[in-house]
Amino acid sequence: MAAVKQAMRTKAVTLMTVYEALYQTYGPQDWWPGDSAFEVMVGAVLTQNAAWVNVEQAINNLKRAGALSPEQIVDSHPRRLAAWLRPSGYFNVKARRLRALCKWILDQGGIKPIGKLPTQELRQALLAVHGIGPETADDILLYAFGRPVFVIDAYTRRIFTRLGMIAGDESYETLRQWFESELARDVRLFNEYHALIVMHGKDNCRPRPVCKDCCLANRCPALSGQN
């Protein structure tokens, strides 16, 4: 076993070898959960600093109320919208953000015209919407519109910092361009990779490392010695 770990330690660690390790451990994730591009967009806003199980409840509240559409959300009373979003946390903040997103969608003439915009143009437009920052914009680009954009989140920083592959304090844009330049520009790859990073983060890469039977431990200087 020590020989196996030693052998893996000498093999070059690249973004693709890390991906393979994660994929072997967790399998295909088939993200994003959601029945439509609009539902993915809603989920992207609601999952900001929130656990997905809680987001599901908020989305179910919207569905049960027949309110999961840009029109219904824009027309709903702020207090009522916030009440539906309550399980996902920050409900007053997210009510405003969802409203801003839906207003923008309606201003654009709906999801269809938005889907025809070139990626960079769409990205800039999303970032101009209140409540949509870089990560949420890229979630939407990748998972709602199938654009080859790599999503950077806190887990990504943590994992690759502990692997010694980045410093960790790079700007969002710097990291996104680094990942996109190191990898083949493949939507399917970007889709699975980010999902796998999140899954691995939940298991083993909390702020305080869990590192129990971590599939990356033997390539991770920060983690070696903890197993």
Added chain:
DNA sequence: ACCCAGGGTCATA
């Protein structure tokens, strides 16, 4: 009781 979650905005220095 404490930690954390599939972030972003806004005020301040």
Added chain:
DNA sequence: TATGACCATGGG
């Protein structure tokens, strides 16, 4: 431009 406060529920 760079921190810090703030938002808030729910599960481990």
